[in-house]
Amino acid sequence: MKLFRLTHEPLELEVLTGLVANPEAGAIASFLGVTRNHNLGQGVRFLEYEAYEPMALKEMARIGREAQERFEIKNIAIWHRLGVVEIGQGSIAIAVSAGHRQAAFRACEFAIDRLKEQVPIFKKEHFADDSTRWVPNRTNLQG
Amino acid sequence: MKVRLFAFAGLRELLGQENLVLDLPVSAKVEDAIEFLTHGYEGVRALAPSLRAAINQEYAERDQLLFENCELALFPPVGGG
Numbered sequence: 001m002k003l004f005r006l007t008h009e010p011l012e013l014e015v016l017t018g019l020v021a022n023p024e025a026g027a028i029a030s031f032l033g034v035t036r037n038h039n040l041g042q043g044v045r046f047l048e049y050e051a052y053e054p055m056a057l058k059e060m061a062r063i064g065r066e067a068q069e070r071f072e073i074k075n076i077a078i079w080h081r082l083g084v085v086e087i088g089q090g091s092i093a094i095a096v097s098a099g100h101r102q103a104a105f106r107a108c109e110f111a112i113d114r115l116k117e118q119v120p121i122f123k124k125e126h127f128a129d130d131s132t133r134w135v136p137n138r139t140n141l142q143g
Numbered sequence: 144m145k146v147r148l149f150a151f152a153g154l155r156e157l158l159g160q161e162n163l164v165l166d167l168p169v170s171a172k173v174e175d176a177i178e179f180l181t182h183g184y185e186g187v188r189a190l191a192p193s194l195r196a197a198i199n200q201e202y203a204e205r206d207q208l209l210f211e212n213c214e215l216a217l218f219p220p221v222g223g224g
Binding site: 033049050051052054055056058080091092112115116117118119120121122123124134135136137140 | 149151152153193195197200201202216218219220221222223224
């Protein structure tokens, strides 16, 4: 199984924690980003993700390498879901194994923050009235 | 020279397709490709200031040179996570 992956299938954290398991690890931290039913006061029916897939995978692997350089971790896995994602389902899953929990927590947060800034994945909100909107992450808005 | 354009999200929808081959003068830059699209496709001008670019899957600045048969990707600010 791949540590960095884009998939149209539902995400399961157990799969990722299994991927990063390491006998020298004392901790595995994981993060699951789930889709919310509202944004800026509007009701969201479901979300849809698309990616510039080859570049997104390269950037995800780059984040993995940067996390390895910055934190004392054993392994990291990052999977992102594509296509339609219903409300309450996981859109991004990250798992990090480390000797100690602090490094695992920090690397996990680092990875999601960087992903939201630099990985070419795009989110479209579908609203109750059938209108749609592409939504950039707040950190990437100008001004 | 030929440049292979890949467009995503709102830009893909404005162009009506994900892939296009642009015929640009030698020594054209990223900004020239964007300018070219603003003339041919309605709505691109409004999106243009926010677009990010990548050449052969690496982020590129507006003044970076394109080259024959390169893969130019243009997309709005990312929204993954």
